[in-house]
Amino acid sequence: MSTLRAWRGPVLMIVGLLSAWQALYWITGDIALRSPADTIRHSWALFQRPAMWPHIRETATAFSAAIVIAVTLGMSVGLTLGFSRLAGQVFEPMLVALYSVPKVTLYPILLLMFGLGISAKIAFGALHGFIPIALFTINAVRNVRPILIKTGRVLNYDTSDLVWRILIPAALPEIFSGIRIGLALTMIGTVLGEMFASQRGLGYLLMNAIGLHDVDLIMSITFVLIVFAAVVSSILLAIDRRLHRRV
Amino acid sequence: MTNVHVSLKNVTKQFQREGSGGVVHALGPLDLELRSGEFFAVVGPSGCGKSSLLEVIAGLSPPTQGEVLFEGKSIGGRVPDGIGVVFQEDASFPWLTVADNIVLGLRKIPISNEERQARVDRAIAMMGLKEFTNAYPAQLSGGMRQRVCIARTLVMAPRLILLDEPFGALDQQTRLLMGEEVLKLWRQTGATIFLITHALDEAAMLADRIGVMSARPGRLMDVIETGWPRERDSRVVESPAFGEITARLWKSLRAESIKAIGKADAAS
Numbered sequence: 001m002s003t004l005r006a007w008r009g010p011v012l013m014i015v016g017l018l019s020a021w022q023a024l025y026w027i028t029g030d031i032a033l034r035s036p037a038d039t040i041r042h043s044w045a046l047f048q049r050p051a052m053w054p055h056i057r058e059t060a061t062a063f064s065a066a067i068v069i070a071v072t073l074g075m076s077v078g079l080t081l082g083f084s085r086l087a088g089q090v091f092e093p094m095l096v097a098l099y100s101v102p103k104v105t106l107y108p109i110l111l112l113m114f115g116l117g118i119s120a121k122i123a124f125g126a127l128h129g130f131i132p133i134a135l136f137t138i139n140a141v142r143n144v145r146p147i148l149i150k151t152g153r154v155l156n157y158d159t160s161d162l163v164w165r166i167l168i169p170a171a172l173p174e175i176f177s178g179i180r181i182g183l184a185l186t187m188i189g190t191v192l193g194e195m196f197a198s199q200r201g202l203g204y205l206l207m208n209a210i211g212l213h214d215v216d217l218i219m220s221i222t223f224v225l226i227v228f229a230a231v232v233s234s235i236l237l238a239i240d241r242r243l244h245r246r247v
Numbered sequence: 248m249t250n251v252h253v254s255l256k257n258v259t260k261q262f263q264r265e266g267s268g269g270v271v272h273a274l275g276p277l278d279l280e281l282r283s284g285e286f287f288a289v290v291g292p293s294g295c296g297k298s299s300l301l302e303v304i305a306g307l308s309p310p311t312q313g314e315v316l317f318e319g320k321s322i323g324g325r326v327p328d329g330i331g332v333v334f335q336e337d338a339s340f341p342w343l344t345v346a347d348n349i350v351l352g353l354r355k356i357p358i359s360n361e362e363r364q365a366r367v368d369r370a371i372a373m374m375g376l377k378e379f380t381n382a383y384p385a386q387l388s389g390g391m392r393q394r395v396c397i398a399r400t401l402v403m404a405p406r407l408i409l410l411d412e413p414f415g416a417l418d419q420q421t422r423l424l425m426g427e428e429v430l431k432l433w434r435q436t437g438a439t440i441f442l443i444t445h446a447l448d449e450a451a452m453l454a455d456r457i458g459v460m461s462a463r464p465g466r467l468m469d470v471i472e473t474g475w476p477r478e479r480d481s482r483v484v485e486s487p488a489f490g491e492i493t494a495r496l497w498k499s500l501r502a503e504s505i506k507a508i509g510k511a512d513a514a515s
Contacts, residue, residue, distance in 0.1 A: 145336070147334055147336040147337070147338045148338065148340065150307070150334070150338070151334070151338040151340075153307060153326065154305065154307070154326050154331075154332045155326075155351060155352070156325055156326055156355065166340070169340070169342045170340070170341075170342070172342070245385065
């Protein structure tokens with residue numbers, strides 16, 4: 001019974017979204033949209049085409065690399081700035097400022113730095129993701145209850161024990177929330193990076209399809225990206241909730 | 248049982264006030280001797296430096312002046328083996344199960360795995376946590392979590408247990424019962440207990456001797472012997488002596504508490 005109830009929300013939401021989509025399709029017609037059934041059929045066909053796979057692989061590689069960089073960099077920066085008050089006071093405002101800059105404005109510079117290949121996309125994706133991860137980690141470290149650190153001192157922990165056995169586990173639920181948001185932004189950054197000055201990847205295909213007014217292709221790629229993002233986000237959200245339940 | 252377990256000689260504690268560069272004189276000068284195996288409670292107005300006193304004895308923060316001896320040895324910058332501390336705040340680690348929390352209490356004491364397990368089992372049994380060994384702290388009540396923290400202290404077989412208002416966050420009934428548990432555990436372990444509390448009745452019910460502290464800077468104004476038998480429980484509150492002790496405590500504390508409140512008003 002309880003599993004049934006847990007699934008009721010998501011199922012209702014999916015049914016609701018599909019109905020709204022179908023209704024919108026009936027209103028606008030073939031010029032701008034495809035029906036859900038058509039889109040799913042076309043997406044399926046897309047995966048059968050061998051020419052499709054290099055693009056998917058390109059996006060997947062760029063996204064994976066970007067997320068690894070964003071998490072590593074974000075956590076290291078966040079732990080450092082959270083731990084050292086002086087460093088935090090100096091660099092945190094810079095991070096916040098950088099966060100509010102529309103990152104697209106930095107893309108020309110990244111392209112000049114990294115060239116027209118996959119590296120620029122990775123850098124652009126990581127740039128989107130690492131800032132929220134760093135900011136969440138800073139807060140997570142600062143919010144660790146002082147009593148836990150004090151307890152560590154009663155247990156005669158040295159500094160590395162304090163970091164690895166208390167600080168990181170205590171901050172992990174918050175850090176993970178940052179990673180969840182960072183992941184979504186990294187995906188935006190990666191696909192966005194592919195839409196300009198790129199020869200491969202789903203973002204490039206999408207841009208191309210827009211130019212050719214290939215509504216089937218636009219709908220299919222968008223659909224695939226949305227499904228991927230929704231699945232990954234749901235998994236991370238489930239882990240996130242599990243971690244937070246213990247606090 | 249009358250040999251000296253802990254002795255403080257002419258101890259003072261001062262803090263650098265953050266930002267302004269001023270100095271807060273929190274504690275002392277203060278002399279105190281704890282006898283081996285006794286139950287010593289400290290009461291005092293809020294902000295009188297009770298917790299500073301505990302941190303100095305624990306070795307968590309060094310005294311500005313004076314010396315603290317534990318079992319004849321000077322306490323340096325770390326918590327000596329043999330001293331366990333339980334705080335008021337919930338100090339259980341939320342990411343570990345009850346059993347894993349308790350194992351941490353063994354610090355890095357080099358003992359065999361069997362001995363380790365035996366000690367953990369004993370502490371779990373003693374604190375009535377058997378059904379909860381695999382639970383996470385979030386699944387437990389505040390009183391139960393405090394038991395976890397006490398068990399974590401017990402596994403290292405401490406000879407001196409420092410309690411910093413350990414029941415301050417609990418409701419009155421739970422507090423009375425936890426008080427009885429602490430008495431039982433005190434008798435079973437034979438450890439010296441140093442309890443800080445703001446509850447006069449708690450001090451009067453639990454302790455052999457009660458130290459009364461002045462408003463800041465905290466000094467010992469009075470030490471009261473309760474004269475309770477070692478075998479006692481919360482029912483001592485019914486005896487006439489209990490009323491006399493709390494009355495005497497309040498008599499010495501009333502003026503100091505007014506002073507402390509006045510200071511707080513002036514500061515705000």
